[in-house]
Amino acid sequence: MSRLSFLAILLGAFFVVTNGANKTFYDYYSYLWGTDHFIINPQGTEVQLKCDKSSGAGFRSKSQYAFGVFRIKMKIPNKKTGGIVTSFYLTSQGDNEDPSANHFELDFEFFGTTNATIQTNVFMNDSGHIEQAFKLWFNPAWDFHTYEIRWNPYLIL
Numbered sequence: 001m002s003r004l005s006f007l008a009i010l011l012g013a014f015f016v017v018t019n020g021a022n023k024t025f026y027d028y029y030s031y032l033w034g035t036d037h038f039i040i041n042p043q044g045t046e047v048q049l050k051c052d053k054s055s056g057a058g059f060r061s062k063s064q065y066a067f068g069v070f071r072i073k074m075k076i077p078n079k080k081t082g083g084i085v086t087s088f089y090l091t092s093q094g095d096n097e098d099p100s101a102n103h104f105e106l107d108f109e110f111f112g113t114t115n116a117t118i119q120t121n122v123f124m125n126d127s128g129h130i131e132q133a134f135k136l137w138f139n140p141a142w143d144f145h146t147y148e149i150r151w152n153p154y155l156i157l
Contacts, residue, residue: 032058051084071148076110078141086110088147108147
């Protein structure tokens with residue numbers, strides 16, 4: 001199976017968890033676009049991404065992974081953001097690959113508003129599109145919440 005890169009394309013903010021090491025956002029991640037739409041605290045442990053009429057922002061991990069636990073703590077915008085997808089996902093697609101090429105992908109997606117619904121997606125070589133929407137018991141815009149993908153050779157949770 002392909003190695004996956006961790007990507008987050010989101011509005012709001014997230015925290016860098018460094019397991020006690022003196023590491024920052026810059027050690028683990030690189031910008032995809034919207035470099036002028038990032039606000040990173042002086043310690044490099046909290047990142048806010050903004051979206052306006054000109055752009056949003058996205059970033060990716062510098063490393064590739066075969067399996068593991070992928071976690072993000074984020075808060076989505078507390079206003080209507082129609083047409084914008086706030087997401088956290090894993091993909092096997094490399095930087096210079098054709099976007100229409102077959103790839104593997106796992107997603108958490110919040111669509112446009114704060115209606116407390118999250119959609120998960122699994123794409124396997126662009127087939128087997130497995131999508132499910134879940135009504136959350138909390139409002140993801142009110143506070144930071146942790147979202148996690150656990151992946152091993154036998155299952156994905």
